[in-house]
Amino acid sequence: MKENPNNEASARYVLLEADRLETLVRTNYLLSKSLLAFEHLCSHSDRPMYLTARGVCEVLGISETELDESRLKRLIRAKVVQHRMMYDLYDLVQLAERLCRRRLQRRLSHIPRFVAAPARDD
Helix, strand or coil: CCCCCCCCCCCCEECCCHHHHHHHHHHHHHHHHHHHHHHHHHHCCCCCCEEEHHHHHHHHCCCHHHHHHHHHCCCCCEEEECCEEEEEHHHHHHHHHHHHHHHHHHHHHCCCEECCCCCCCC
16 A cells, blocks of 8 residues: 555655755744844834735735735734724734744745655565
């Protein structure tokens, strides 16, 4: 019987070049620290910081449809100011981090995986 490589019970290995893995880990570390610093600045600011929907889309590189979908999924909150949807920068940073994490997970899921064959006893 052939073992299914997509079976969660079987051991899986992802083969990455050392430089690529180092870059991924370093980028993840820097993004998490940047996020913490920005969260701290936003939480201690005495002025509200908001962007319009167009501004959010420009910053995140997403379409307005994707922004609306994120809002409906409650990944980001909107505030209506003078008949315009405005988004808090703190929420924007959290959404950016989630989107970045999803993209990274998608990339990692497409990396070829190899299942280690059991050792043969000759």
